[in-house]
Amino acid sequence: MNAALVQIVDLLRSSTAFDFTLYKPGTLQRRTERRMALAAMGAEDMERYLDLLRKHPTELDLLTKDLLINVTEFFRDPEVFAFLADKIIPDLVRAHPPSHPLRIWVPACSTGEEAYSLAMLVFEAIGALRRNIQLQVFASDVDPDAVAKAREGFYPEAIAQSVSPERLERFFMKDAGGFRIAADLRAAVVFTVQNVLADPPFSRLDLISCRNLLIYLSPEAQAKVISLFHFALLDDGLLLLGTSEEVG
Secondary structure, three states, X not given: OOXXXXXXXXXXXXXXXXXXXXXXXXXXXXXXXXXXXXXXXXXXXXXXHHHHHHHOHHHHHHHHHHHHOOOOOOOOXXXXXXXXXXXXXXXXXXXXXXXXXXXXXXXXXXXXXXXXXXXHHHHHHHHHHOOOOOEEEEEEEOOHHHHHHHHHOXXXXXXXXXXXXXXXXXXXXXXXXXXXXOHHHHHOEEXXXXXXXXXXXXXXXXXXXXXXXXXXXXXXXXXXXXXXXXXXXXXXXXXXXXXXXXXX
């Protein structure tokens, strides 16, 4: 990591609530250079961009948002969710004792689409198998603005491209300009602001879905997160990663 980029990361850590020191340098550099290009600066102008960040808090906020990488959608990677719906979730629901809730954690949940997608699958399996079990989904993200949007549970009409008409009917209410998560589904998901690299994890989990976070972290940070997930999962718990990720 070049000296100017190190200073930018230090500035972000001291001036915002976010610490990007364990992110991959290549990711940090690409996204910083993207903001620099929007400010009409070339890749060689990082010192000048650092000066801009020091003088203009608005640009610092915009860079932070870019580095947080909030990319998500309902049932992202449909083949993954089809496999979950056909094989994984029904087995979890079928084997789960009714004496305690089925517990899922979605770290780096962004604006909530993945957490709600998983909750829908579990609700469908509970209904199909006629199991009397409760569901608790814990969804966390370091970005408070993303968490606030997830809690609100309101999404634009464009989600109809990735959510089937049957699920829109069952799990959403039509609202002006979009769809709002239905009350029973919303009640099953708890959203919280959390830094997975620094804050205590949830525990006694049946499933963790952490997709497309590890690819942005350094090997040191990846190892820390995987170890944390190992601690958080039950002995027979399941870990779902992104299609380009592995536990190493």
